[in-house]
Amino acid sequence: MTDRSNLGPGVGIIDKYRDYIPLAKDARAVSLAEGNTPLIPLERIARRLDNKVRLYAKFEGLNPTGSFKDRGMTVAVSHAASEGARAVVCASTGNTSAAAAAYAGRAGMDCFVLIPEGKIALGKLAQAMMHGAKVVQIRGNFDEGLDIVRQLPDHAPVTIVNSINPWRLHGQKTAAFEIIDVLGKAPDYQCMPVGNAGNITAYWKGYREYLPEPMHYALPKMVGYQAAGAAPLVHGHPVDSPETVATAIRIGKPATWDGAVNAAKDSEGWFSPQTDDAILKAQKMLAKCEGIFCEPASAISVAGVIEDVRNGRIAEGSDVVCIVTGHGLKDPDTAIAQSEQPETVDATMDSVSGAILAAMERA
Numbered sequence: 001m002t003d004r005s006n007l008g009p010g011v012g013i014i015d016k017y018r019d020y021i022p023l024a025k026d027a028r029a030v031s032l033a034e035g036n037t038p039l040i041p042l043e044r045i046a047r048r049l050d051n052k053v054r055l056y057a058k059f060e061g062l063n064p065t066g067s068f069k070d071r072g073m074t075v076a077v078s079h080a081a082s083e084g085a086r087a088v089v090c091a092s093t094g095n096t097s098a099a100a101a102a103y104a105g106r107a108g109m110d111c112f113v114l115i116p117e118g119k120i121a122l123g124k125l126a127q128a129m130m131h132g133a134k135v136v137q138i139r140g141n142f143d144e145g146l147d148i149v150r151q152l153p154d155h156a157p158v159t160i161v162n163s164i165n166p167w168r169l170h171g172q173k174t175a176a177f178e179i180i181d182v183l184g185k186a187p188d189y190q191c192m193p194v195g196n197a198g199n200i201t202a203y204w205k206g207y208r209e210y211l212p213e214p215m216h217y218a219l220p221k222m223v224g225y226q227a228a229g230a231a232p233l234v235h236g237h238p239v240d241s242p243e244t245v246a247t248a249i250r251i252g253k254p255a256t257w258d259g260a261v262n263a264a265k266d267s268e269g270w271f272s273p274q275t276d277d278a279i280l281k282a283q284k285m286l287a288k289c290e291g292i293f294c295e296p297a298s299a300i301s302v303a304g305v306i307e308d309v310r311n312g313r314i315a316e317g318s319d320v321v322c323i324v325t326g327h328g329l330k331d332p333d334t335a336i337a338q339s340e341q342p343e344t345v346d347a348t349m350d351s352v353s354g355a356i357l358a359a360m361e362r363a
């Protein structure tokens with residue numbers, strides 16, 4: 001395998017994996033040196049599962065705008081720029097809009113984002129605004145926003161950068177390349193949140209492209225988790241009014257439906273639901289026991305794996321990679337709401353040591 005570990009400063013996924021990304025040769029990479037995220041062993045959570053599996057988190061929250069969307073956006077915006085596009089547009093539950101705004105800004109393009117009013121995490125909104133996007137809130141959900149965005153190029157000179165833009169998937173598949181580069185093989189199971197279903201489709205494509213055909217026996221089983229209130233792929237039909245605390249995946253009509261279904265079917269994987277309670281519990285566990293602060297949608301990977309190792313659906317002795325798609329700082333409101341609130345005491349040794357000793361006694 002080519003050693004791509006140290007190509008120099010400013011190198012992102014396009015420079016690193018250009019031979020796998022069919023951009024025009026003279027297309028300049030609009031990059032924030034995204035990708036190259038760590039694969040972190042989750043030893044303490046594995047221990048809670050009696051070490052039945054070797055567990056890893058691919059922490060995609062460490063990308064430049066805090067989510068995996070940067071991998072797709074660097075390619076989509078580079079391609080749009082090479083075609084002379086003036087503006088990009090997307091509907092978003094938040095992370096796509098943050099990434100689109102950042103990369104469009106870097107490319108000198110305008111960016112328009114449609115978000116569901118009141119249902120986007122605070123950090124994501126702050127990002128889109130700071131990076132200079134024109135933010136349009138709609139009285140509706142993500143699915144309704146995407147339906148409008150699909151038609152927008154007929155009405156205005158804008159390029160769509162949702163994952164229905166195939167360049168996005170060319171970028172996102174590179175995360176699978178990195179996992180193989182680091183593990184020296186594919187994992188046995190790859191477990192991830194599924195919303196609009198672009199990412200699971202991209203990973204599956206990535207594994208198949210990076211492992212040559214004779215090695216297809218070594219492909220991972222692709223496991224997709226959806227929030228119980230927004231689980232169209234679990235039910236096999238769209239959901240009209242998706243609801244979940246994990247606003248990133250509050251999606252009822254995934255655009256890349258067939259890609260997701262094929263990934264699960266062809267790999268002998270599956271889709272299953274997780275309750276909001278299980279999602280928040282896993283989010284807390286990752287933060288407290290492993291030092292990894294992710295947003296609720298991302299924690300569903302770990303919630304699902306805990307259930308599926310316990311019920312035997314994930315075989316003992318396996319290598320399991322959880323895709324941790326977005327950073328916890330994206331959604332401070334949900335984090336604070338589920339945590340013990342800070343205690344206020346007088347600025348004296350007695351009050352402070354008293355508070356510490358009382359807390360140690362409770363623990």
Ligand code: AN7
Pocket residue numbers: 067091092093094095096097163193194195196197198199200248249295297298325326
């Ligand atoms: C943290 O930003 O759809 O199944 O508009 O932000 O490829 O949609 C975000 C999705 C998982 C689901 N984890 O990925 C958007 C958006 C996080 C996310 C997903 C999203 P897909």
